[in-house]
Amino acid sequence: MTINELQDNIIEEFSMFDDWMDKYSLLIDLGNSLEPLDEQHKKPQNIIEGCQSRVWLNAEMKDGLIMYSGESDAVLVKGIVSLLIQVLTAHTPDEIINTNLYFIEKIGLREHLSPTRSNGLLAMIKQMKLYALAFKAKNGPTTSKGE
Amino acid sequence: MDKQELIDIRADFPILSEKIYNKDLIYFDNGATTQKPRCVVEKIEQGYYHYNANIHRGVHFLSQKATEAHEAARTTVAEFLHTTKREEIIFTRGTTEAINLVATSFGEAFCKEGDEIIVSVMEHHSNIVPWQMLCERKGLKLRVIPMNEHGELDIKAYCELFNNRTRIVSIAHVSNVLGTVNPVAEIIRLAHEQNIPVLVDGAQAVPHIPVNVVELDADFYVFSGHKIYGPTGIGVLYGKEKWLNQIPPYQGGGEMISSVTFEKTIYNELPFKFEAGTPDYIGSTALAEALRYVQNIGLDIIAAHEHELLTYCTQRLMEIEGMRIIGTAKEKSAVISFLVRSIHPYDIGMLLDKLGIAVRTGHHCAQPLIDSLGIPGTVRASFAFYNTKEEIDVFITALKRVVIMLS
Numbered sequence: 001m002t003i004n005e006l007q008d009n010i011i012e013e014f015s016m017f018d019d020w021m022d023k024y025s026l027l028i029d030l031g032n033s034l035e036p037l038d039e040q041h042k043k044p045q046n047i048i049e050g051c052q053s054r055v056w057l058n059a060e061m062k063d064g065l066i067m068y069s070g071e072s073d074a075v076l077v078k079g080i081v082s083l084l085i086q087v088l089t090a091h092t093p094d095e096i097i098n099t100n101l102y103f104i105e106k107i108g109l110r111e112h113l114s115p116t117r118s119n120g121l122l123a124m125i126k127q128m129k130l131y132a133l134a135f136k137a138k139n140g141p142t143t144s145k146g147e
Numbered sequence: 148m149d150k151q152e153l154i155d156i157r158a159d160f161p162i163l164s165e166k167i168y169n170k171d172l173i174y175f176d177n178g179a180t181t182q183k184p185r186c187v188v189e190k191i192e193q194g195y196y197h198y199n200a201n202i203h204r205g206v207h208f209l210s211q212k213a214t215e216a217h218e219a220a221r222t223t224v225a226e227f228l229h230t231t232k233r234e235e236i237i238f239t240r241g242t243t244e245a246i247n248l249v250a251t252s253f254g255e256a257f258c259k260e261g262d263e264i265i266v267s268v269m270e271h272h273s274n275i276v277p278w279q280m281l282c283e284r285k286g287l288k289l290r291v292i293p294m295n296e297h298g299e300l301d302i303k304a305y306c307e308l309f310n311n312r313t314r315i316v317s318i319a320h321v322s323n324v325l326g327t328v329n330p331v332a333e334i335i336r337l338a339h340e341q342n343i344p345v346l347v348d349g350a351q352a353v354p355h356i357p358v359n360v361v362e363l364d365a366d367f368y369v370f371s372g373h374k375i376y377g378p379t380g381i382g383v384l385y386g387k388e389k390w391l392n393q394i395p396p397y398q399g400g401g402e403m404i405s406s407v408t409f410e411k412t413i414y415n416e417l418p419f420k421f422e423a424g425t426p427d428y429i430g431s432t433a434l435a436e437a438l439r440y441v442q443n444i445g446l447d448i449i450a451a452h453e454h455e456l457l458t459y460c461t462q463r464l465m466e467i468e469g470m471r472i473i474g475t476a477k478e479k480s481a482v483i484s485f486l487v488r489s490i491h492p493y494d495i496g497m498l499l500d501k502l503g504i505a506v507r508t509g510h511h512c513a514q515p516l517i518d519s520l521g522i523p524g525t526v527r528a529s530f531a532f533y534n535t536k537e538e539i540d541v542f543i544t545a546l547k548r549v550v551i552m553l554s
Contacts, residue, residue, distance in 0.1 A: 020168075020501050021501075021552070024498060024501070024552065025552060028494075028552060028553060052492070052493045052496075052508060052509040052510075052524060053491060053493045053523070073491050073523055074491035074493040074494050075490075075491065075494050075553060076493065076494050076497055076498075077493065112497075
């Protein structure tokens, strides 16, 4: 699936709920079921400090695709980390660099990305793209899947 | 405060009838900033519409009127802090600027390499960083008063921090995280025994308890307007005349001079020496209005009502399994920090927000304190006199619901 197809799936899943409670319950479930990050990846270099919560992010290259893993100490943030990983993992650097992440706003969680929320998410998205740029620079130009 | 009085008071604060996500706003973030009564906002409007002119400069009618209003505000602040010397009141942008002023100017006049400054473990960043910057500039050392498990300062340890290199003590009157009311009178007395001056950060104290700087014998006392129902961007530095005369100006510019030539500038007298540039005369007059508003209700009545809220909320919070209240000092102001089980404060704050309840979460600009407690932060409910027991009931119901969702 392309990144946009994955985003659209999430939007559809969240659109089933009118009530914010259900939406947040789903987010909490996603957060709780996110696979814990390997202890070896919980190193200082992988921490993205927010003012309120912290996020750990790890990225590896496998067969030309970037595999992300991550975690946070706050479960709501973890829920969003889980969604970001779902959407961006197993894509090429180029796909990730060029993607427009519209699903967070569409599912009504934009407030978590406001710089004043200081939860590290905005910095995490930036870091995910930076990883993609770094892998691209290291491995030379890649082509998108399906091209 | 009876029910009708409370209803009347709440009617003075238009924002309290706002709806948040279609729910009644419950504002429990008064430690961060307080809401403004109508009279304060009207005072700002009145200033700009009727007596806006640069002060101390013009010979014209409006300038005279604005000058009088600004200086009358200084008198109101002096009376509020119970000093008879109005020139000991300096208007600043807030607590932060006031502390920076003292750290810079006192540091310039009295501190040299190897000297020491005493602060406490429970200080807000604004009472740590300005001193740290001075330490870096001049090679000074910061000494820190520890506290016990209730969040009370260890006075014995404090006494042991003094030596012949100690230059100043800078301490919060009330902790913004723990709510602890520190024994500042005793802290000042002990410092004065060693001939050391004390700055008191009163940002979290003046909205809640009567303060008499002369009785306290404080050398410097600072607070922010916006935390006591006044506007943002205005604050106060009280300083004893003898200190203010001995320390150099903080900023240079207009107003703070008596004469300027390219060879030599003679500084103006107090308080103008420390008010470079056009001061916030609209803010100062609105702050004075806020202080009058608070005094009309009565700080004793405010303290009693807030104490009732504190006791009631503490007791109701304990109904929740896994509740841990951070800060259990005997003398406590209307601030409750807490954690529930191992739930992250951010999660609780976000979900309470969705229920219309504004609390603060995180480290509350007191990272060293939060680190010393070994916690990721806290959820903090902080009250003002316009809060009610009914609001606490709604808050507790909401919190129970949120805890279930997050467990």
